[in-house]
Amino acid sequence: MRGPQDRGYSRLTGLRCSECGQQHDATVPQNLSSCCSLPLLADYDLAAVADLVSPADLAGRPPSLWRYHELLPVLDQDNVVSLGEGMTPLVPLPNLGRDMGVPRLRVKDEAAMPTGSFKARGAAVGVSKARELGVTSLAMPTNGNAGAAWASYCARAGIASLVVMPVDAPRITREECVAAGAELYCVDGLISDAGRIVGRVVAAGNVFDASTLKEPYRIEGKKTMGLEIVEQLGWRVPDVIVYPTGGGVGLIGIFKALTELRALGWIDAKTPRLVAVQAAGCAPIVTAFDAGQRHAKPWPDANTVAFGINVPAALGDFLILDALRATGGTAVAVSDEAIRSEAAACARSDGLLPCPEGAATLAGVRRLRAEGWIGGSEEVVVLNTGAGTKYPGVVPANPVVLAADQDVPVRTPDNRTGPGAGAG
Amino acid sequence: MRGPQDRGYSRLTGLRCSECGQQHDATVPQNLSSCCSLPLLADYDLAAVADLVSPADLAGRPPSLWRYHELLPVLDQDNVVSLGEGMTPLVPLPNLGRDMGVPRLRVKDEAAMPTGSFKARGAAVGVSKARELGVTSLAMPTNGNAGAAWASYCARAGIASLVVMPVDAPRITREECVAAGAELYCVDGLISDAGRIVGRVVAAGNVFDASTLKEPYRIEGKKTMGLEIVEQLGWRVPDVIVYPTGGGVGLIGIFKALTELRALGWIDAKTPRLVAVQAAGCAPIVTAFDAGQRHAKPWPDANTVAFGINVPAALGDFLILDALRATGGTAVAVSDEAIRSEAAACARSDGLLPCPEGAATLAGVRRLRAEGWIGGSEEVVVLNTGAGTKYPGVVPANPVVLAADQDVPVRTPDNRTGPGAGAG
Numbered sequence: 001m002r003g004p005q006d007r008g009y010s011r012l013t014g015l016r017c018s019e020c021g022q023q024h025d026a027t028v029p030q031n032l033s034s035c036c037s038l039p040l041l042a043d044y045d046l047a048a049v050a051d052l053v054s055p056a057d058l059a060g061r062p063p064s065l066w067r068y069h070e071l072l073p074v075l076d077q078d079n080v081v082s083l084g085e086g087m088t089p090l091v092p093l094p095n096l097g098r099d100m101g102v103p104r105l106r107v108k109d110e111a112a113m114p115t116g117s118f119k120a121r122g123a124a125v126g127v128s129k130a131r132e133l134g135v136t137s138l139a140m141p142t143n144g145n146a147g148a149a150w151a152s153y154c155a156r157a158g159i160a161s162l163v164v165m166p167v168d169a170p171r172i173t174r175e176e177c178v179a180a181g182a183e184l185y186c187v188d189g190l191i192s193d194a195g196r197i198v199g200r201v202v203a204a205g206n207v208f209d210a211s212t213l214k215e216p217y218r219i220e221g222k223k224t225m226g227l228e229i230v231e232q233l234g235w236r237v238p239d240v241i242v243y244p245t246g247g248g249v250g251l252i253g254i255f256k257a258l259t260e261l262r263a264l265g266w267i268d269a270k271t272p273r274l275v276a277v278q279a280a281g282c283a284p285i286v287t288a289f290d291a292g293q294r295h296a297k298p299w300p301d302a303n304t305v306a307f308g309i310n311v312p313a314a315l316g317d318f319l320i321l322d323a324l325r326a327t328g329g330t331a332v333a334v335s336d337e338a339i340r341s342e343a344a345a346c347a348r349s350d351g352l353l354p355c356p357e358g359a360a361t362l363a364g365v366r367r368l369r370a371e372g373w374i375g376g377s378e379e380v381v382v383l384n385t386g387a388g389t390k391y392p393g394v395v396p397a398n399p400v401v402l403a404a405d406q407d408v409p410v411r412t413p414d415n416r417t418g419p420g421a422g423a424g
Numbered sequence: 425m426r427g428p429q430d431r432g433y434s435r436l437t438g439l440r441c442s443e444c445g446q447q448h449d450a451t452v453p454q455n456l457s458s459c460c461s462l463p464l465l466a467d468y469d470l471a472a473v474a475d476l477v478s479p480a481d482l483a484g485r486p487p488s489l490w491r492y493h494e495l496l497p498v499l500d501q502d503n504v505v506s507l508g509e510g511m512t513p514l515v516p517l518p519n520l521g522r523d524m525g526v527p528r529l530r531v532k533d534e535a536a537m538p539t540g541s542f543k544a545r546g547a548a549v550g551v552s553k554a555r556e557l558g559v560t561s562l563a564m565p566t567n568g569n570a571g572a573a574w575a576s577y578c579a580r581a582g583i584a585s586l587v588v589m590p591v592d593a594p595r596i597t598r599e600e601c602v603a604a605g606a607e608l609y610c611v612d613g614l615i616s617d618a619g620r621i622v623g624r625v626v627a628a629g630n631v632f633d634a635s636t637l638k639e640p641y642r643i644e645g646k647k648t649m650g651l652e653i654v655e656q657l658g659w660r661v662p663d664v665i666v667y668p669t670g671g672g673v674g675l676i677g678i679f680k681a682l683t684e685l686r687a688l689g690w691i692d693a694k695t696p697r698l699v700a701v702q703a704a705g706c707a708p709i710v711t712a713f714d715a716g717q718r719h720a721k722p723w724p725d726a727n728t729v730a731f732g733i734n735v736p737a738a739l740g741d742f743l744i745l746d747a748l749r750a751t752g753g754t755a756v757a758v759s760d761e762a763i764r765s766e767a768a769a770c771a772r773s774d775g776l777l778p779c780p781e782g783a784a785t786l787a788g789v790r791r792l793r794a795e796g797w798i799g800g801s802e803e804v805v806v807l808n809t810g811a812g813t814k815y816p817g818v819v820p821a822n823p824v825v826l827a828a829d830q831d832v833p834v835r836t837p838d839n840r841t842g843p844g845a846g847a848g
Contacts, residue, residue, distance in 0.1 A: 063487040083776055084513020084533060090509050095580075100598070109508060114776070116813050156519075156775030162832070167825055172813045178821035179661040179771035179812075183835075189828030192652030200831055222732055307430045325581060337691060347603035352507060387541050388603075389814055397602035404613030407624055408586070411607075 011049050012073045015040040015216055018319060026073070029133045031214045032298040039316055040216040041256065042073050046263045050107030055235050055266055065224040066119060072224075073217050073261060076103050079132040081157045083114035084345035085124045086224055090232040095349035097380075100366045104379040106238075107352065107417055108229055109178070110386055115149045115176060117308075117355070117386030118250060119224065123149035126210065131157045135151035139201050141194030143246065143308050144173035145386055149297070150210060151182035162201060164194040169307060170390050191303055192312050194345035200357035212247040213315045222250045226257025229381055230267060237272045239378035240365055244357035244385055245276035245285055245331070246311035248320035272381075274329040276320060279304030280313060285320055293317045305336045305394060306356035309386065328372060334363035342366065343388060344395045351384065357386030435473050436497045439464040439640055440722040443744060456640045465680065466497050469786045479690055481664075487511035489545060489648040495642050495684060496549055504555040505581045509536035509548045509800055510648055514805070518795045519773035521804075524790045527737065528803040530662075531776065532653055534810055539573045539600060541779070541810030542674060545574035549645030552632060555581045562632040563625050565589070565618030565704065567670065567732050568597035571812055573632060575606035586625060588618040593731060594814050600670040614726055617738055630712070634842050636671040637739045646674045647843075650681025653805055654691060661696045663802035666788055668781035668809055669700035669709055669755070670735035672744035679747035696805075698753040700744060701788035703728030706736060709744055713755035718742045729760045729818060730780035732809065754797060762787035768819045769811060780818050782808030 015024040017033035018041050024030055026042070049070045065086025074080055087107050096225050110118035123126055127150065130138060139162040140150055141251040144322035147163035154161040161182040165173065166189060177184040187194050195211060207217065237258065243251040251274060261267045278286050282302035288295065298313040314320065324331055343359035346352055354362065359380035368374045385423030388394065402408065441449040442465050450466070457464050473494045473640035485491035489510030498504055513533050513834030534542035553575065554562060563586040564574055571587035578585040585606040589597065590613060599607040613616050619635060626633040654661055661682065667675040675698060685691045702710050706726035722737040738744065749753055751803065753769035754829065770776055773784055778786065785806035792798045812818065826832065 003485070031520040059484070064513070082515075082517050087509020089538075089708060091506075106588050109538070111538070111540070112508070114513075114533070114535070116535070116540070116811055152771065152775035152777070154775075155772055164826075164832070174817055174818060174821040174823055175819050176771070176813065177778055178823065179768050179819040180775060181772045183832075184823040185832050186825045187828055187830075190823055193828040195828070197826065202834075216588070261462050288592065326796060329631075344603050347600070348579055348605045351505075351576035351578075351604060353576070353600055353603050387540055387813065389600065389809065389811065390775050395599050397598040397608065397609040399598055399602065399610050399614055401610045402588075402621065404611055404617040406590070406611075406621070408607075408609055408621060411625075412845065 008052070009077050010075045011068050011070045012044040012075065013043045015046050016043055023364060025060065025180065027046060029135055029208055030216055031209050039213040039319065042216060043218050044071055044260070045261060050264045053229070058231065065124065065221070068224055068227050071227070073220050074125070074128045074132055076132060079128050081128045081131060081153050082124060083120065083156070085114050087141050088112040090229065091352060093346065093350045096362065099165070099349065100370050102365055102378070102380050106381050107354070107358065108225060108381055109352065111384060115145070115152050116390050117145040118147040118222070118383070119149035120171045120410060121221035121224055122146065122218035122249065123153040123221070126150070126215055126218040127157050127159065127319050129217040130159060130208065135159060135208045135273040137206060138210040140210040141191050141198045142189050143310060143398060144169035147182070148176035150175040151177040151180035154182070162207065164197050166190055172390050190310065190312060196353065203204045212249055219249050219253045221255065222253030223257040224292060225250060225383065226254035227261070228415065230261055236264055236272055237267055238381045239272060240275060240374055240380045241272045241279055242275040242358045242361040242380065244306065244309050244383065245278050246309035246315050247314050247319060248276065248285065250383065250385070251276055251323055252316055252319045253326070270400065271327045274323050274327045275364060275393065276324055276331040277360045278331065278333050279306050279309055279360060280333045281308050281336065283333040285314065285317060286331040286333045288317065289321060289324060294321055294413045306339055306360050308357045309360065314340050332367060333363045334367065336361050338363035340394055347395065353388035353395070354384040355386040355388050355391055358396070359387065365423035392393040432476070433493050433501050434496060435465045435469040436493045436499065440467055451760065453559055453632055453635050454640055463637040463743065463749065464569060466644050468495055470684060479655070481653065485508045489548065492648055492651050495645050495651070498549070498552045498556055498589070500556060503552050504579050505552045506548060507544065507580070507721060507782045509538050509544045512536040513650060514653060515776060516730065517770065517774045520770050520786065523773065525793050525800050526789055526802070526804050527791065527799060528801070530805050531778070531782065531808045532649060532805055533776065533808050534633040535812070536783040539568040539569070540578050541573065542646070542807070543570040543573035544646055545645035546570065546642030546673065546759045547577040549585065549786070550574070550576035550639055550642040551581050553641040554583060559583060559632045561630060561673070561838055562634040563622045564634040565615050565622045567615050567734060568593035569732060571628055572597040572600035572823050575601040575604035578606070579604040581746045586631065587737045588621050590614055590618060596814050606733060614734065614736060636673055638675040641679065643673050643677045647675060647676030647681040649807065651685070654685055657836035661691055661694055662805045663807055664697060664699060664798055665696045666701055666804065667806065667808040668730065668733050668783040668784045669702050669744060670733035671689060671738050672700065672740050674708065675700055675747060676740055676743045679751070683768070698747055698751045699788060699792065700755040701784045702755065702757050703733055703763065703784060704729050705760065706734050707740060707757040709734065709738065710747060710757045712741065718745055730763055730784045732781045733784065756788045756791060758781050758784050758787035758791065766790065770818065777812035777819070779810040779812050779815055781810065782806065
């Protein structure tokens with residue numbers, strides 16, 4: 001294995017404030033910038049990476065997100081904490097796409113990640129870097145999946161974790177946290193309430209704050225979604241990338257990936273339009289985008305079936321809105337009804353049951369195509385951020401129960417058709 | 425794309441009876457052999473494959489199970505029905521392995537498959553071949569995950585599916601079937617009862633029987649687990665492969681893969697010892713193995729938390745038992761208590777929450793190491809056949825619920841330790 005003296009594994013050069021650009025030390029644990037109290041972003045020596053590596057070199061590397069290690073912040077390969085994450089499939093949705101009038105529709109299916117969601121990207125990179133920096137204990141608020149992912153990677157790394165999630169978060173994520181040995185609390189409230197509780201734990205000392213964007217490396221993990229989409233398309237960008245937006249780290253990360261890839265000269269100047277999809281029951285970014293504002297107002301009484309994007313206030317709102325505007329993108333809100341309907345339609349037509357957040361992106365595409373914002377010949381990539389199977393009840397089932405010696409009902413063309421045929 | 429006239433995509437030559445070796449036609453849909461009423465196995469022109477392809481050629485192919493297309497039965501690439509399945513990670517379990525005295529322990533993590541289980545391998549290949557042969561409607565019994573996988577791939581292929589599963593099967597698999605448009609029935613009984621119901625549906629006509637081993641191509645999909653393990657180890661076999669055994673198709677498939685790889689000259693003569701792990705509440709193969717018999721007796725009152733291996737009678741029992749004996753392997757039963765305990769231990773120590781069937785293989789390894797059957801320096805690969813998140817309640821969680829303005833309890837070294845710390 002390589003030692004810490006090997007500078008080739010990562011080309012990280014430091015951290016900079018996302019607002020004012022001031023440089024900060026990446027050799028110690030960092031949270032928000034000391035200058036502006038805003039998120040820090042990782043910088044790399046991209047000229048050195050371009051000299052050392054080419055897309056053709058990457059092709060021969062193992063199919064995990066660590067194939068992009070020069071563009072990730074972990075300096076010593078021995079600190080990598082891995083469950084085999086990354087290079088999730090980019091799956092065509094020909095039937096649903098045809099139905100929407102977007103025949104070149106594809107989904108990046110993050111259900112294939114460890115712990116069943118894209119949160120494993122941020123956790124793999126964030127926990128690896130935390131280990132490298134000597135962190136032994138961390139705390140975070142979550143809407144469920146991030147807690148499950150961070151608790152799991154922390155267990156593997158030998159780092160203690162404290163997780164606070166809303167009582168309404170997907171139930172299975174509680175079990176994942178507890179199984180992984182996390183100290184878990186639920187809160188009768190939203191992720192913003194969980195964040196305030198974690199803030200008080202952190203203020204009491206001796207625990208690293210791993211909250212979204214208060215920790216600078218989660219975004220580096222999420223960035224790999226953008227790198228993979230481009231590599232999987234043959235070092236070419238699609239016309240549109242659609243992302244279900246709560247805290248927005250994935251969208252900010254994809255934008256950062258595209259910026260770095262252009263600087264490397266690995267893609268041309270064409271930029272995909274980035275789209276933030278939110279639920280109608282929690283759409284602060286959509287409201288701010290439509291109003292031409294750079295910061296969003298906290299959303300009151302946030303509520304949606306797409307629990308992962310039930311985020312009333314995002315610390316990185318201005319980074320999300322900047323990315324949408326810089327790429328000629330947009331923001332759109334969709335109803336819970338549309339989310340449920342697209343989840344079922346995707347499973348029924350193309351065999352992939354998305355999580356409700358992933359289904360929201362599909363509802364967004366259908367709407368943007370109907371409005372003409374997406375053209376019929378455009379190539380569109382949506383993010384399915386996790387496994388539909390972690391969200392029971394989104395597409396309910398009430399099958400007939402037979403006795404052991406009973407036959408199925410007489411099957412006629414009438415009762416055999418349609419989803420849920422045989423439902424009692 | 426390639427046309428059906430391209431004979432290079434698959435080197436399938438036909439089907440043969442697993443008992444008497446008689447040849448059967450692979451150009452029409454087949455079920456059990458007409459000669460012996462036993463499973464059919466696919467044959468390939470391995471000499472031609474060895475001439476045309478080398479392991480080095482495979483390295484450059486996309487990371488899906490279709491990289492092995494010459495050894496799969498689909499003749500025309502256009503018939504492939506894919507959700508991006510295969511090349512799941514082979515994850516080291518260093519901490520759990522050390523605790524067991526098996527430091528070279530790894531898990532093939534099938535949670536990363538579409539629909540969250542290894543059943544997607546059989547479904548991808550079986551449904552693709554069914555489409556190629558003109559099948560428009562199929563039926564199958566299942567313990568849940570196979571139904572979810574086949575229903576999903578059938579939806580993508582435009583094939584109608586009828587699924588019958590026990591009422592006690594994992595609930596989420598019902599929703600997956602219904603969302604995919606399957607005609608779903610539950611039965612107040614076991615998978616053997618579901619099988620009899622499907623048998624009567626098939627006897628009534630116009631529906632293809634896709635039951636385990638009554639359909640010859642599911643095993644070809646499962647075979648790819650063996651191909652991938654060998655490729656991921658650098659074209660080298662481990663000392664032991666441990667498989668959770670219900671119907672046993674995966675074990676039979678892995679044995680078939682090893683046999684074909686030796687015939688191709690891609691691995692040397694060393695054979696890994698194959699181990700079948702069953703639950704103490706349903707262990708017909710273990711009983712037959714210990715008694716030196718080639719066929720197993722149906723297990724009465726089968727019951728286990730590892731629902732996927734709750735199979736009281738396996739059609740391929742003799743193929744499983746032959747494979748165990750041919751490789752110097754063994755069969756071992758483990759308690760539900762041990763299964764729950766290993767699921768939690770794996771999540772706690774290495775960050776991977778296995779499904780109960782996967783946890784059963786870990787319990788089997790611990791026992792075989794304690795008995796000395798596995799040596800401390802041996803390399804052991806276990807199959808985690810699906811996502812732990814599809815089985816709520818295996819590792820229960822009862823976290824403290826806080827009010828939105830409440831603090832976490834005072835944290836002392838005493839209440840911070842151990843899994844589930846903070847449980848109320």
